[in-house]
Amino acid sequence: MIRKIVHVDMDAFYASVEQRYDPGLRGKPVVVAWRGNRSVVCAASYEARRFGVHSAMPAVHAERLCPHAIFVPPDFIRYRAVSRAVREIFQRHTDLIEPLSLDEAYLDVTENKTGLPTATRVAIAIRHQIFDELQLTASAGVAQNKFLAKIASDWRKPNGIFVIPPDEVQTFLPPLPVARIPGVGKVTEERLKQMGVITVANLQALELSLLEQTFGRYGTRLHQLARGIDHNPVVPNRPTKSISAEDTFARDIPLSETEELIRRLAEKVWSASRKEERVARTVVLKLKTSEFTILTRSYTPIAPPGSCEELTAIALSLRERITLEPSQRFRLVGVGLSNFREEESLQSPLFE
Incomplete structure (x- = not known):
């Protein structure tokens, strides 16, 4: 049976929560971070991202990129409370919820509680409920497995939804840069580039034995993901180790x-x-x-x-x-x- 997986990713979560609590911040470049030479950016609104500001960046660098940014100290008690409210919305639709962090989660809606006929309809309902009840936006990806759903959720950010139907996987994947594959960081991307691999299509052309020889167990995973294969189920309440x-x-x-x-x-x-x-x-x-x-x-x-x-x-x-x-x-x-x-x-x- 083909699974129906939704990946929901809140848009600029910390910054959006701050803009919700203080309407005067809406439409302005907000950087969630403590000021100081040792501080790093926890989140940036999309207005700040246009200047190149992003999370994990040193706060002093963010200030140089966007001198008129509004710095707001993080309030993780507030963010956790809002995250719980989002989780309650998820639970109206399914009990198979695998949180990745405060602002994103996988949902298995192969069988959903509300009787909606498709996973796309479930994702649309969830996004509407988040906006109507919490005044926040979320992006969603819908696909047959977790790997594809995560790629899809990033496709039309912010405040978008993207669906990868099963019969379109083999046309959707090949043109993508290999950096789109989870786990392919800068070092792996460079090693693949040295092997002539730029796109997923290039990766599909490599023999499994060569990938295993070069990357070990992750080579097997790369071979599968390049073909849209991901058998990992949604695991509810998996604690971070x-x-x-x-x-x-x-x-x-x-x-x-x-x-x-x-x-x-x-x-x-x-x-x-x-x-x-x-x-x-x-x-x-x-x-x-x-x-x-x-x-x-x-x-x-x-x-x-x-x-x-x-x-x-x-x-x-x-x-x-x-x-x-x-x-x-x-x-x-x-x-x-x-x-x-x-x-x-x-x-x-x-x-x-």
């Missing part, structure tokens, strides 16, 4: 030269973690040597990291626990957060 970001250096470098990238990766991870309803306890640093040996160091402080600066400081301190020779070179570094817990469970009782 970890959030991480990593990057490969253009050349192998000594440990002493990794600080700048560790800082950038920590900013990305911190920004992503703010979309979670739970709090991470453990900071992880990952390094891969030029000989492909993977090293990890982790630390669980008494209280969870409370800021990007604190996360960065812990990640950098973990670097000091690498005891290899100074001549050792590294090809990859990663920063992560794990050991997620509910916020309430982290608070000590007032009286024992």
Whole structure:
């Protein structure tokens, strides 16, 4: 049976929530971030994005790109409350909801509660209810699996809907840039480019054995996604186990030269973690040597990291626990957060 999957992605969620609470911000370039040299952008309204401002960007850089931007400090209690209201709308239509973060989720509407005849009608109803009840806009993608639905939801952003019918998958995919495939970051994209792969059509032409030899298990995944194949079901209430970001250096470098990238990766991870309803306890640093040996160091402080600066400081301190020779070179570094817990469970009782 062909599944009917909807991917709903709220438009510029944090910024849109701030514009809803303060009508004076509507139509203006809003940047959700604390000011300061160490602060990063949590979200930017579409008015600010026109100037090149985007999430995870240093706030000082955003201010240079858009000097007249209005900076608003993030209010995650407010965002979580609105996210719960959006989730309640989803639940009117299906119980098969897989949240990815506060502002996006997969819904399996193969059988929906409201008796609507198509997944497209369900997506339209959800978007209308979000707008009518919460004064916010959402984009939606409709397709036969999660991979295609996620691509579709981004197709007509903001405030749009796009449908990929099953009989159009094989004409829709081939012209797409391979960077559209989830998991294809800059490093993988460059490696594929060196293999002559620019589009999904180029990827489809490669043998499975070559992809597995080059990318390991992810090569198998690439082979399937290039053909629109994704058997992963929508899994309700899947708790986040970890959030991480990593990057490969253009050349192998000594440990002493990794600080700048560790800082950038920590900013990305911190920004992503703010979309979670739970709090991470453990900071992880990952390094891969030029000989492909993977090293990890982790630390669980008494209280969870409370800021990007604190996360960065812990990640950098973990670097000091690498005891290899100074001549050792590294090809990859990663920063992560794990050991997620509910916020309430982290608070000590007032009286024992």
